[in-house]
Amino acid sequence: DTGVSQNPRHKITKRGQNVTFRCDPISEHNRLYWYRQTLGQGPEFLTYFQNEAQLEKSRLLSDRFSAERPKGSFSTLEIQRTEQGDSAMYLCASSAGHNNSPLHFGNGTRLTVT
């Protein structure tokens, strides 16, 4: 079980720059999720894919955020024109195809915008 893999683990960027994060889910999982977590809070849902289709996006996901899962395997989350408020841990999770199957999380990418 290779688990969910996220890269990079840490990213420090200057305000206004673009950043891209990658998530490799568990290979047999067709569902993939992105969450954001700030210090002392639980994860906040950002977006969800079933295979390559992006089925749901949170209102938290502004126009500067875009996520893709082009072949239904790995996913990327891009943030354009980063702002200091984007500093957070970005978590990726995957799950099997049936409802209420548990989510398996990666270790996250910690973004710091200076």
Add this chain to the structure above:
Amino acid sequence: AQSVTQLDSHVSVSEGTPVLLRCNYSSSYSPSLFWYVQHPNKGLQLLLKYTSAATLVKGINGFEAEFKKSETSFHLTKPSAHMSDAAEYFCVVSGASNYQLIWGAGTKLIIKP
């Protein structure tokens, strides 16, 4: 609508003593409930889940939780705390779909030597 309340933001216990982390939920239908654990600078790991089978659910690392519909509770317990249990614990209730997970604010478990 679903909601989840973790009643304590911090719980401190001595090593070797029992652990109780409290969670109350609200749901308009039969929910699925989960406990996740997060160690510092790590991702979230599933401890256990309840999905309308046995009301007493056993998880990893000696944790268990009991679903009590009459009390709308899903408290997490462990008979004897270990130093490695120090982490943040999240109670989660599901909505109609996986992505509709409602997360509690978390309880930080502190283990005193």
